[in-house]
Amino acid sequence: xxxxxxxxxxxxxxxxxxxxTVLIIWFVVSFGFGIILxxxxxxxxxxxxxxxxxFAQQGSxxxxxxxxxxxxxxxxxxxxDHDVHED
Amino acid sequence: xxxxxxxxxVVGATFALYLGIAFWARAGSTGEFYVxxxxxxxxxxxxxxxxxxxxxxxxxxxxxxxxxxxxxASLFLMGWTGGYVLLxxxxxxxxxxFGKFTVPEFIGDRFYSNGARIVAVVCLILASITYVIxxxxxxxxxxxxxxxxxxxxxxxxxxxxxxFYATLGGMKGITYTQIAQYVVLIFAYTIPAIxxxxxxxxxxxxxLGLGSTMADGSGMTLLAKLNxxxxxxxxxxxxxxxxxxxxxxxxxxxxxxxxxAGLPHVIVRxxxxxxxxxxxxxxxxxxxxxxxxxxxxxAVGAMARLNLMQTIQTGEIGSPEGNLSYEARPQWxxxxxxxxxxxxxxxxxxxxxxxxxxxxxxxxxxxxxxxxKGNEMVKVDxxxxxxxxxxxxxxxxxxxxxxxxxxxxxxxxxxxxxLLAISSAISHDLxxxxxxKGISEKAELRAGRISMAGAIIVAGxxxxxxxxxxxxxxxxxxxxxxxxxxxxxxxxxxxKRMNKEGAIAGMIAGISVTMLYxxxxxxxxxxxxxxxxGDMGPNWFLGIQPNAFGAIGAVVNFAVAIMVAKMTTxxxxxxxxxxxxIRTPRGAGGATH
Numbered sequence: 263x264x265x266x267x268x269x270x271x272x273x274x275x276x277x278x279x280x281x282x283t284v285l286i287i288w289f290v291v292s293f294g295f296g297i298i299l300x301x302x303x304x305x306x307x308x309x310x311x312x313x314x315x316x317f318a319q320q321g322s323x324x325x326x327x328x329x330x331x332x333x334x335x336x337x338x339x340x341x342x343d344h345d346v347h348e349d
Numbered sequence: 350x351x352x353x354x355x356x357x358x359v360v361g362a363t364f365a366l367y368l369g370i371a372f373w374a375r376a377g378s379t380g381e382f383y384v385x386x387x388x389x390x391x392x393x394x395x396x397x398x399x400x401x402x403x404x405x406x407x408x409x410x411x412x413x414x415x416x417x418x419x420x421x422a423s424l425f426l427m428g429w430t431g432g433y434v435l436l437x438x439x440x441x442x443x444x445x446x447f448g449k450f451t452v453p454e455f456i457g458d459r460f461y462s463n464g465a466r467i468v469a470v471v472c473l474i475l476a477s478i479t480y481v482i483x484x485x486x487x488x489x490x491x492x493x494x495x496x497x498x499x500x501x502x503x504x505x506x507x508x509x510x511x512x513f514y515a516t517l518g519g520m521k522g523i524t525y526t527q528i529a530q531y532v533v534l535i536f537a538y539t540i541p542a543i544x545x546x547x548x549x550x551x552x553x554x555x556x557l558g559l560g561s562t563m564a565d566g567s568g569m570t571l572l573a574k575l576n577x578x579x580x581x582x583x584x585x586x587x588x589x590x591x592x593x594x595x596x597x598x599x600x601x602x603x604x605x606x607x608x609x610a611g612l613p614h615v616i617v618r619x620x621x622x623x624x625x626x627x628x629x630x631x632x633x634x635x636x637x638x639x640x641x642x643x644x645x646x647x648a649v650g651a652m653a654r655l656n657l658m659q660t661i662q663t664g665e666i667g668s669p670e671g672n673l674s675y676e677a678r679p680q681w682x683x684x685x686x687x688x689x690x691x692x693x694x695x696x697x698x699x700x701x702x703x704x705x706x707x708x709x710x711x712x713x714x715x716x717x718x719x720x721x722k723g724n725e726m727v728k729v730d731x732x733x734x735x736x737x738x739x740x741x742x743x744x745x746x747x748x749x750x751x752x753x754x755x756x757x758x759x760x761x762x763x764x765x766x767x768l769l770a771i772s773s774a775i776s777h778d779l780x781x782x783x784x785x786k787g788i789s790e791k792a793e794l795r796a797g798r799i800s801m802a803g804a805i806i807v808a809g810x811x812x813x814x815x816x817x818x819x820x821x822x823x824x825x826x827x828x829x830x831x832x833x834x835x836x837x838x839x840x841x842x843x844x845k846r847m848n849k850e851g852a853i854a855g856m857i858a859g860i861s862v863t864m865l866y867x868x869x870x871x872x873x874x875x876x877x878x879x880x881x882x883g884d885m886g887p888n889w890f891l892g893i894q895p896n897a898f899g900a901i902g903a904v905v906n907f908a909v910a911i912m913v914a915k916m917t918t919x920x921x922x923x924x925x926x927x928x929x930x931i932r933t934p935r936g937a938g939g940a941t942h
Contacts, residue, residue, distance in 0.1 A: 270929065270933070273932075273933065274932055277932070281438055281439070284434065284438060285434075285438075288431065288434045288435075292427045292431050292602065293599060293602065293603075296423060296427055297423075297595060297598055297599050297602065298595070298599070300420070301589075304588070304589070308560065309557075309560040309561065309570075310559075310560040310561050310562060310570030310571060310572055310573070311559070311560040311572065312572070312588055315420055315423075315572070315588045315589075316560070318420060318423035318426070318427060319415075319420075319423050319426055319559075319644075319647040320556060320559075320560075320644055320647065322426075322427050322430075322431065323426065323427070323430045323640050323643055323644055324640070324644070326430050326431055326433060326434050326636060326640075327633060327636050327637055327640055329434055330433065330434060330437045330438075330629075330630075330632055330633035330636060331630070331633045333434075333437060333438055333629065334437070334626070334629040334630040334633055337442075337629060338626060338629075341626075341934055346933040346934060346935045347626075347934060347935065348624050348625060348626060348934050348935055348936075
């Protein structure tokens with residue numbers, strides 16, 4: 263949100279880039295697949311689950327868990343790349 | 350061994366364990382009291398957060414909500430888990446780097462204003478008290494049902510227990526006790542679900558069982574069968590029904606998500622880990638432990654609904670022998686009838702139970718031809734689903750006793766976490782931070798314990814005399830936190846230009862809009878008769894329920910805060926430097942004053 267200047271801002275830009283990616287996936291699997299597109303996706307079956315219903319009651323939760331660990335790992339890498347990691 | 354003795358033994362043993370842990374881990378310093386000395390491993394911290402998070406609402410009520418709202422109840426599943434993504438990325442690591450004890454402390458320092466800190470304390474207490482009343486009530490109900498004592502007595506026992514271990518141990522004691530409580534509650538929840546899933550589908554994993562084919566030889570999938578069973582009796586189709594439309598579902602989900610990320614008793618959890626890195630992964634571990642219950646709950650709800658419908662509608666709809674005879678009703682039916690939470694009324698006097706949706710005109714017309722005179726299950730309280738589930742599935746007594754212990758663990762652990770958040774807001778933020786700056790560490794610790802005792806008494810009093818509202822209140826607590834605290838924290842971290850004027854105006858606008866909307870439909874301070882607009886679809890703004898309004902409050906908060914900040918002077922340089930410093934992990938120490 264601020265004008266970039268110096269290496270601290272490169273770190274912050276990288277952080278915001280990662281946040282944007284994760285938030286887009288977070289939104290698409292829950293609000294997108296689970297709510298807005300649920301009527302369309304329900305015509306596809308995943309085993310005994312209609313797909314939209316599965317995203318709303320199972321899939322989105324699994325993806326949330328994966329997203330946090332993905333974020334934590336990527337963020338650790340960004341910390342090291344910009345030399346701001348802890349000890 | 351009979352059920353009552355078994356329940357005494359199982360519940361007694363788990364409580365001895367919790368108290369032993371609280372004694373062993375008792376707090377000696379304010380650091381240990383508020384944030385467990387900042388030395389809790391991220392996995393252990395995640396497990397404790399899970400127990401803290403999963404309240405009586407998650408454990409007892411949620412599966413019942415799912416059983417009766419089907420797809421529509423997905424908003425609770427997504428809302429109460431998706432917030433952890435926001436928490437892990439937008440708040441936890443930065444607040445951990447900031448390195449203080451409480452949420453109002455961050456708001457006060459970041460917005461260089463005691464006024465902002467006091468507004469945050471008020472928002473925190475409003476949201477937490479709203480939430481804790483429901484927990485104390487859950488404690489009272491669970492104790493009275495399983496120990497067969499009066500509701501009041503059950504509540505007093507619960508208050509004494511919470512008081513003992515929360516005040517003695519502080520955050521350190523609570524954290525280790527909650528790990529034990531997590532283990533108890535997760536076994537209590539999943540074991541009956543595994544048995545039932547095995548019975549119905551032959552698949553022991555409930556998450557897969559819900560998507561499997563029925564084991565009854567019909568060749569139908571469980572969800573298709575459930576859809577058929579409920580629609581034949583005039584109820585809405587399970588996999589597509591919504592509570593109040595798709596827009597409401599969207600806003601409700603968002604409200605629960607940002608409320609999750611704004612509830613102070615959860616945020617403070619991420620002050621207890623050693624490093625910024627741990628704050629990020631700890632939120633992931635917390636969600637892993639929460640997801641075990643949250644992905645099981647849809648199976649519990651759907652299977653309980655199917656079992657219940659098929660217990661009553663035993664044969665062909667409309668044939669005289671198709672319905673269960675009242676005389677032949679099972680034992681669990683009789684047990685729950687005694688509590689008044691399950692009620693039958695033989696409207697057509699045929700001695701059999703007809704359970705169908707008589708509000709559906711098509712079904713009502715058909716029912717009339719069968720000689721049915723209305724739905725005879727006049728009351729099926731959805732809160733009994735989880736507690737009655739092992740009885741419906743004819744599971745052994747030790748499983749039923751374990752479920753009782755699990756429900757108590759869920760209610761007590763959440764109550765303790767909330768009480769700690771309230772007491773630290775009073776002793777640390779109001780006394781030490783604003784009104785009695787010179788207070789010694791020992792006196793502060795004592796003030797913390799006294800305010801916790803005070804909070805337990807207030808919550809217990811409101812639990813004894815509930816103001817006439819229950820399940821929806823929990824959602825309102827989330828709305829209040831989401832509309833006030835979440836935007837202030839986010840703007841404090843991500844918008845360097847945000848100043849004290851903007852933050853204070855935003856918090857006040859957000860919480861006021863939300864409270865006004867709730868009060869106009871549910872009564873001022875929830876008092877019946879003072880609502881000036883009835884609580885029904887046509888009166889709702891764009892069809893959004895009051896329980897879901899926190900997300901709109903948050904939008905108002907963001908808009909007002911940014912507008913006011915743009916019109917007033919920018920924050921001083923040392924505050925802008927502070928924002929720079931919390932954005933990078935290096936140099937995070939332990940949480941301090």
